[in-house]
Amino acid sequence: MRHASSDAVGAADATGAADATGAADATGAADATGAADATGAATHPAVRRVELVGRVLDDAVRIPGTDQRIGLDPIIGVLPIAGDTVAALFSVYILLEAVRLGVGVLTLARMSAYVAIDLVVGSVPVLGSVFDAVWKANAWNARILARHVETSGASGSVSA
Numbered sequence: 001m002r003h004a005s006s007d008a009v010g011a012a013d014a015t016g017a018a019d020a021t022g023a024a025d026a027t028g029a030a031d032a033t034g035a036a037d038a039t040g041a042a043t044h045p046a047v048r049r050v051e052l053v054g055r056v057l058d059d060a061v062r063i064p065g066t067d068q069r070i071g072l073d074p075i076i077g078v079l080p081i082a083g084d085t086v087a088a089l090f091s092v093y094i095l096l097e098a099v100r101l102g103v104g105v106l107t108l109a110r111m112s113a114y115v116a117i118d119l120v121v122g123s124v125p126v127l128g129s130v131f132d133a134v135w136k137a138n139a140w141n142a143r144i145l146a147r148h149v150e151t152s153g154a155s156g157s158v159s160a
Contacts, residue, residue: 046101047146054138054141059071095108098148102152103148114140114141117135
């Protein structure tokens with residue numbers, strides 16, 4: 001079974017996530033360059049940034065011989081306290097972008113719960129790194145934010 005990110009050669013995966021070359025996926029989501037999707041809507045710059053963070057933390061590298069992907073989260077999580085703290089700070093960035101884009105309180109609570117679970121369970125020695133390899137809070141939160149922007153009709157620019 002394929003997961004939500006593309007492989008190292010840049011081909012779009014079964015879920016349709018955009019590849020590293022920026023080709024549009026099967027769902028029509030825009031690529032990393034911000035090209036328009038199949039519906040003609042441009043991807044919001046904040047969504048592109050959040051998707052990049054989610055991909056790097058949760059799905060950066062395919063484990064050879066498997067369809068499993070891991071990111072930096074379980075790797076830096078090996079460092080006691082500091083590793084999980086750094087990963088959590090990147091996760092908080094995704095939450096801040098969600099607040100900035102007007103995500104609802106319940107959705108933000110759900111996104112925050114994903115991050116909290118990732119931090120707490122990920123902090124457990126040994127078990128935490130294994131957990132971080134399969135718990136994809138950042139990728140999930142990036143998808144939630146992308147869905148929010150798509151359904152709310154947010155414009156391509158947001159004033160700071």
